[in-house]
Amino acid sequence: MITQIVIAWIWGHILEYIAHKYLLHNRRRFSFAFKNHFQKHHQAARKNQMYDAGYESIVSSRFEIESLCLAAVIHLPIVFFFPAAYLTLTASLVSYYLLHRKSHLDVQWGKRWMPWHYAHHMGPDQHKNWGVRLPIIDLLMGTSDFKR
Numbered sequence: 001m002i003t004q005i006v007i008a009w010i011w012g013h014i015l016e017y018i019a020h021k022y023l024l025h026n027r028r029r030f031s032f033a034f035k036n037h038f039q040k041h042h043q044a045a046r047k048n049q050m051y052d053a054g055y056e057s058i059v060s061s062r063f064e065i066e067s068l069c070l071a072a073v074i075h076l077p078i079v080f081f082f083p084a085a086y087l088t089l090t091a092s093l094v095s096y097y098l099l100h101r102k103s104h105l106d107v108q109w110g111k112r113w114m115p116w117h118y119a120h121h122m123g124p125d126q127h128k129n130w131g132v133r134l135p136i137i138d139l140l141m142g143t144s145d146f147k148r
Helices: 002-024 031-047 060-073 084-105 108-111 115-120 135-140
Strands: none
Touching: 002 060, 002 084, 031 060, 031 115, 060 084, 084 108, 084 115, 108 115, 108 135
């Protein structure tokens, strides 16, 4: 059971990295996702020093919530074979949303506890630091450039 939890926790970070880098920042292949994420969210965060008023209301972050629910549904068959893994992955999706939302509503908190994500939005290259909750995969892939 511990193995299931650890693997699912790691997979959650890999999934976050892949979705962020290859879906949400890909203007050519996934223009709808790009417009919702990069053009709306990044533009608001950049304009307002990381603050994004879109997170004040759950309705405003509907695209993100629907995307996370879709990820949970796609992974649903796992629950029949590895229930602890599925619960861990679901917890990862929820924690992603809550931490991401908090970092954009409480900018000082985000700067302190998620500096890699602050660097993703406010640094010179918004196409680095793909991990939102932790910079683990960025460090492994060499795509991290945040300085503490």
